[in-house]
Amino acid sequence: xxxxxxxxxxxxxxxxxxxxxxxxxxxxxxxxxxxxxxxxxxxxxxxxxxxxxxxxxxxxxxxxxxxxxxxxxxxxxxxxxxxxxxxxxxxxxxxxxxxxxxxxxxxxxxxx
Amino acid sequence: xxxxxxxxxxxxxxxxxxxxxxxxxxxxxxxxxxxxxxxxxxxxxxxxxxxxxxxxxxxxxxxxxxxxxxxxxxxxxxxxxxxxxxxxxxxxxxxxxxxxxxxxxxxxxxxxxx
Numbered sequence: 001x002x003x004x005x006x007x008x009x010x011x012x013x014x015x016x017x018x019x020x021x022x023x024x025x026x027x028x029x030x031x032x033x034x035x036x037x038x039x040x041x042x043x044x045x046x047x048x049x050x051x052x053x054x055x056x057x058x059x060x061x062x063x064x065x066x067x068x069x070x071x072x073x074x075x076x077x078x079x080x081x082x083x084x085x086x087x088x089x090x091x092x093x094x095x096x097x098x099x100x101x102x103x104x105x106x107x108x109x110x111x112x
Numbered sequence: 113x114x115x116x117x118x119x120x121x122x123x124x125x126x127x128x129x130x131x132x133x134x135x136x137x138x139x140x141x142x143x144x145x146x147x148x149x150x151x152x153x154x155x156x157x158x159x160x161x162x163x164x165x166x167x168x169x170x171x172x173x174x175x176x177x178x179x180x181x182x183x184x185x186x187x188x189x190x191x192x193x194x195x196x197x198x199x200x201x202x203x204x205x206x207x208x209x210x211x212x213x214x215x216x217x218x219x220x221x222x223x224x225x226x
Contacts, residue, residue, distance in 0.1 A: 036217070100145070100147070102156075
């Protein structure tokens with residue numbers, strides 16, 4: 001059974017800190033991996049997509065890496081801000097593209 | 113491009129009523145996926161559709177739930193005789209036919225069954 005695990009489940013840090021969110025998956029036959037954020041009571045916002053042939057993607061203060069050999073992806077957030085507070089979801093895309101395997105998310109709180 | 117549009121954003125139904133959730137994919141996207149997010153849980157795949165075809169409904173409950181994506185108009189997720197356990201956020205995503213593309217999600221419909 002393919003699974004995606006996100007650690008930690010919750011994280012609270014002061015504003016300005018750099019932080020890392022972790023995502024691990026059991027099946028190394030990954031196709032793509034995508035990170036989303038979900039704000040309370042709202043929808044999903046795509047942050048970064050890493051295709052299977054890539055090792056990392058960067059967007060602003062966000063950097064996501066993918067290591068297929070170890071079955072891990074990390075989302076690095078630099079200089080965290082209160083507006084970064086949200087739940088961050090890691091999604092593994094199977095080769096058929098539509099079977100998205102979701103982690104349970106990391107709930108991030110940035111304290112002003 | 114308005115993105116994936118879902119409506120309504122919030123839907124309240126009494127037990128036993130029918131719920132109809134709509135999803136308009138992004139322009140140029142012919143693939144639609146529905147996911148359900150129960151409170152405090154991750155998203156679970158329900159069904160994958162292309163125009164006029166259900167490709168994979170392995171995640172859909174066998175009873176009361178149905179989905180369609182007609183040639184014209186939005187994709188519809190229909191839940192008959194709703195029960196309290198159907199209360200959840202229902203998300204729709206769309207993509208092109210190419211593998212390796214991003215999945216674009218709508219804002220979701222929050223269904224509350226009272």
